[in-house]
Amino acid sequence: MQQGKPSLHTTSWQLITSYWFSRKALLAWGLLLITITLNIGIVLINLYLNHWQGNFYHQLQYYNYAGFISALLDFSLIGSVYIIISGFQVFFQMMLQMHWRQWMTHHYLQRWLHDKTYYYMNHLLHNADNPDQRISEDVHLLATNTLSLFLGLLKQIATLITFITVLWQLSGNLSLTVNQTPITIYGYLVWAALGYSIIGTCLITRIGRPLVRLNVLQQGYEADFRYALVRFRENDESIALYNGETAEKNKFMRIFHNIYANYGKITITSKNITWLTVIYSQVSIIFAFLMASPRYFNNEIQLGQLFEISGAYWYVHSALSYIIDSFSKIAEWQSILIRLTQFTQNMRKAQLLLKATQDLTIHPPVNDSFIAKDLSIQCPRKEFLLKNLSLRVTAKDNILITGPSGCGKSTLLKTLTGIWPFSQGTLAHPPKEKLILVPQKSYIPIHTLYNVLLYPNLHTPITRLAMQETLKLCQLSFLTEQLDQENNWGEILSLGEQQKLAIARAILHQPDWLLLDEATSSLDTETELYMYALLKRMLPKTVLISVGHQDALKKFHTLKLELDGLGSWQLSKLPAT
Ligand SMILES: Nc1ncnc2c1ncn2[C@@H]1O[C@H](COP(=O)(O)OP(=O)(O)OP(=O)(O)O)[C@@H](O)[C@H]1O
Numbered sequence: 001m002q003q004g005k006p007s008l009h010t011t012s013w014q015l016i017t018s019y020w021f022s023r024k025a026l027l028a029w030g031l032l033l034i035t036i037t038l039n040i041g042i043v044l045i046n047l048y049l050n051h052w053q054g055n056f057y058h059q060l061q062y063y064n065y066a067g068f069i070s071a072l073l074d075f076s077l078i079g080s081v082y083i084i085i086s087g088f089q090v091f092f093q094m095m096l097q098m099h100w101r102q103w104m105t106h107h108y109l110q111r112w113l114h115d116k117t118y119y120y121m122n123h124l125l126h127n128a129d130n131p132d133q134r135i136s137e138d139v140h141l142l143a144t145n146t147l148s149l150f151l152g153l154l155k156q157i158a159t160l161i162t163f164i165t166v167l168w169q170l171s172g173n174l175s176l177t178v179n180q181t182p183i184t185i186y187g188y189l190v191w192a193a194l195g196y197s198i199i200g201t202c203l204i205t206r207i208g209r210p211l212v213r214l215n216v217l218q219q220g221y222e223a224d225f226r227y228a229l230v231r232f233r234e235n236d237e238s239i240a241l242y243n244g245e246t247a248e249k250n251k252f253m254r255i256f257h258n259i260y261a262n263y264g265k266i267t268i269t270s271k272n273i274t275w276l277t278v279i280y281s282q283v284s285i286i287f288a289f290l291m292a293s294p295r296y297f298n299n300e301i302q303l304g305q306l307f308e309i310s311g312a313y314w315y316v317h318s319a320l321s322y323i324i325d326s327f328s329k330i331a332e333w334q335s336i337l338i339r340l341t342q343f344t345q346n347m348r349k350a351q352l353l354l355k356a357t358q359d360l361t362i363h364p365p366v367n368d369s370f371i372a373k374d375l376s377i378q379c380p381r382k383e384f385l386l387k388n389l390s391l392r393v394t395a396k397d398n399i400l401i402t403g404p405s406g407c408g409k410s411t412l413l414k415t416l417t418g419i420w421p422f423s424q425g426t427l428a429h430p431p432k433e434k435l436i437l438v439p440q441k442s443y444i445p446i447h448t449l450y451n452v453l454l455y456p457n458l459h460t461p462i463t464r465l466a467m468q469e470t471l472k473l474c475q476l477s478f479l480t481e482q483l484d485q486e487n488n489w490g491e492i493l494s495l496g497e498q499q500k501l502a503i504a505r506a507i508l509h510q511p512d513w514l515l516l517d518e519a520t521s522s523l524d525t526e527t528e529l530y531m532y533a534l535l536k537r538m539l540p541k542t543v544l545i546s547v548g549h550q551d552a553l554k555k556f557h558t559l560k561l562e563l564d565g566l567g568s569w570q571l572s573k574l575p576a577t
Pocket residue numbers: 123124379380381385404405406407408409410411412
């Protein structure tokens with residue numbers, strides 16, 4: 001991906017074209033070629049059918065029964081080909097849409113998850129912008145609408161080229177006298193169709209312009225509403241305990257009001273667009289007859305030709321009216337493109353944030369010891385939480401980090417894992433798969449307990465017996481028979497049980513470093529001390545770096561690092577017990 005700061009237009013262009021120049025492009029171009037060929041086939045059949053129509057009315061006008069039957073047989077033959085081609089055209093177009101969507105979904109997921117972009121967008125830049133909607137709905141709609149608009153445009157261009165020639169030949173010349181000067185307009189029906197469509201297109205573009213912006217807003221409001229409902233579901237127990245239903249309902253209705261008010265504006269614009277398009281298409285039905293009628297009533301053309309002219313006129317007119325007929329779809333497509341472009345730019349900003357702010361040099365540990373040298377940490381408000389921390393820890397050391405609330409203890413642990421961007425200095429720590437951070441509330445995926453214990457390395461060779469033994473040691477014996485049960489364990493287990501489960505997981509993964517961020521805070525003191533003793537016993541070679549407020553935890557650590565939240569720090573040795 002291109003670095004720097006590409007403009008909105010460049011990003012939009014890259015968004016649409018990247019698939020077509022990717023490694024999957026060969027299949028994409030192949031499918032596109034087949035779809036275009038089938039589209040051209042349909043246009044040629046339409047050309048034949050228009051000519052057929054002229055012939056058909058001609059046979060009717062002259063009461064030619066044999067000609068009438070032969071025309072019907074022709075129709076059934078060509079009609080069958082038309083049906084088969086149309087079916088395949090839809091089939092290949094849909095295949096291409098799904099392939100494009102699959103490629104874009106993969107591409108977006110990769111960028112969004114790469115280098116923790118999702119985390120920086122949400123927690124630091126606060127521009128996460130409903131990724132669920134962007135990656136599922138917008139990507140799908142972009143692929144579908146771009147293809148159908150583009151193929152529709154190609155089809156209309158092919159129709160225009162084909163039928164404009166026919167209309168030119170059929171329409172003949174119109175002779176007028178203006179100010180006693182005779183004027184002849186060659187192919188006047190072509191000019192009439194052109195003029196009519198230009199006027200219609202200008203009007204609809206003018207009236208419908210606000211729809212693009214309104215669609216962007218509407219999608220954003222819908223996403224906010226959905227997000228509020230999802231958040232409610234995730235926190236329903238807490239809300240029930242607070243009796244927060246009224247406050248939540250008011251909030252929902254406030255968000256919904258945006259949807260309602262904006263939809264009102266969309267309704268008015270859509271009504272105006274519909275009026276205009278209906279007037280436009282209704283008038284066009286009689287317009288062709290009206291324009292061709294002088295030649296019919298002058299006996300210059302017959303009924304069959306009149307219908308052939310009106311058919312050809314209709315095709316030319318509908319090709320020229322492409323923008324009018326697809327206006328709502330074009331407006332929706334533009335708003336999807338704007339939303340995805342903004343999302344792409346936000347991802348880029350998040351990726352740049354880490355590069356721009358983090359000035360950390362990270363080495364593997366030297367002789368099994370961990371070194372922090374001149375480590376400084378800031379918070380996004382640019383205040384220093386910690387200045388020039390220099391620290392050396394051997395494999396025998398365990399550190400307890402203490403300090404007042406908000407002084408930066410959790411942020412220091414995040415810096416040690418490498419995900420905190422506002423930091424400078426040098427760190428040496430084990431590879432990330434050998435480092436585990438257990439926060440106060442660990443993430444528990446909705447899965448079988450077996451996979452919860454393996455998470456995130458689902459292929460780690462850990463036996464079921466080891467899992468059952470560890471669960472027992474962590475006072476979770478009641479779970480030993482439920483390893484294959486899939487549940488939302490994060491909702492079923494109490495906070496304390498979730499903390500025990502997170503510790504069981506850490507023990508099974510045998511990390512080199514275990515960072516515990518108040519990971520036992522929901523346990524009673526006796527159980528908390530038992531858990532620490534268990535960790536020391538089961539992970540004798542692991543460096544423990546804990547954040548905790550309990551004085552009793554000191555006995556499990558050799559060093560105490562005290563932070564004051566203003567940048568200063570103090571390191572002291574703890575007495576051996
Ligand atoms: N994503 C963020 N955006 C803005 N400020 C943040 C962010 N994360 C942390 N901070 C700020 O950084 C400071 C340190 O936070 P941190 O969570 O590290 O404190 P702590 O010492 O662990 O607190 P506690 O003991 O209460 O858990 C706080 O003032 C907090 O508001």
